[in-house]
Amino acid sequence: MxxxxxxxxxxxxxxxxxxxxxxxxxxxxxxxxxxxxxxxxxxxxxxxxxxxxxxxxxxxxxxxxxxxxxxxxxxxxxxxxxxxxxxxxxxxxxxxxxxxxxxxxxxxxxxxxxxxxxxxxxxxxxEPTEVIRELISHGLEQSACLQAKNQHLLEENQKLRREQEHITKKMERYVQGKETLERDLYGRFVLVLNEKKAKLRALQKRVKELEESIEKNRLRKKADSEEHKTMETAADKSPEVESDYGGSTEDEQEAEPRQSDPKPLTQERSRLKRPKPRRAKRQTSNRNQQALWRTLIRTTCLMIYDPLWGLMSTVCDKHDFCTVFKLQE
CATH class of the missing domain: 2.170.210.10 (DNA double-strand break repair and VJ recombination XRCC4, N-terminal)
Structure with missing residues (x-):
């Protein structure tokens, strides 16, 4: 075999x-x-x-x-x-x-x-001695083989132990580096977080100031509006100085100097001088009375000065009755 x-x-x-x-x-x-x-x-x-x-x-x-x-x-x-x-x-x-x-x-x-x-x-x-010798030789061979195997395993074990020690030291360095990096990153994170918090506090303070300013402006405008309304109400309730006949008469208008070229009021002056509702009503009544008097006077002049009617009609549209009489004289 x-x-x-x-x-x-x-x-x-x-x-x-x-x-x-x-x-x-x-x-x-x-x-x-x-x-x-x-x-x-x-x-x-x-x-x-x-x-x-x-x-x-x-x-x-x-x-x-x-x-x-x-x-x-x-x-x-x-x-x-x-x-x-x-x-x-x-x-x-x-x-x-x-x-x-x-x-x-x-x-x-x-x-x-x-x-x-x-x-x-x-x-x-x-011959049993030969068999015994073979058994002893085989035992020695097996022992030598086992010793060689054991030696190889010991060397492998030592090699693995050295590698383990090297890896352990390297891992310790990695752990130390990791801890150092974590501390550094944590410190930077704390700094950034504190800066963000400071910016947020500043923004919150600014927003609060703006809100307070807006509220103050709103209250001031409200107070001004109420004061303006109060003044208008007091002006409306004050006694009128002029009476229904407080307007100028024809004689007073005759005494006033003639304006050669009267100019119409602008829109802004008209808006600024716009009368109050009650005063405007009273002035409208005065103008209606004056127009009635002009019509009555023109009719009378027509009966007396018929030839001069055309001239009087033109003049009466622009001037009052006293001016017409001055021209006739």
């Missing part, structure tokens, strides 16, 4: 509790293709072989899938894997008269129930 795998481990025989046995197992591909067993107690040695057909027959006898059977067989004979202590047991049948062979059976214990996985016939080895 080529590229054979080897496994050696210590087992306990239930029928020989005071003896220590070492079980060496060799196989090619896997245990399903057959294997060779070598058993030694340090003084004697026995060997046996299990073929592929034997493995298949044992799996059929216990009605178990071959793959699962091979897995349990590997755990029982090599001692590798997560198998719990006491899950597998070994029994050794002593030699009988006329039969120089030993039988090694291996069983699986599950829920206090055991069933046999298999059995192998062992034959005594003529």
């Amino acid at each position: 080529r590229c054979r795998s080897t496994s050696v481990h210590q087992i306990s025989i239930a029928s020989e509790p005071h003896r220590t046995f070492f079980l060496k197992l060799e196989w090619a591909k896997d245990l399903g293709s057959g294997f060779v067993i070598l058993l030694s107690d340090g003084v004697s040695a026995w060997s046996g072989e299990v073929s592929e057909e034997d493995v298949s027959r044992e799996a059929q006898e216990i009605e178990m899938e071959l793959e699962r059977y091979v897995g349990d067989l590997h755990l029982a004979l090599t001692g590798e894997g997560p198998a719990a202590e006491g899950e597998y047991s070994f029994h050794l049948t002593p030699e009988r008269p006329g039969r120089p062979l030993l039988q090694l059976s291996y069983e699986k214990v599950q829920n206090d129930i055991s069933f046999r996985l298999g059995v192998v016939d062992l034959q005594a080895v003529p």
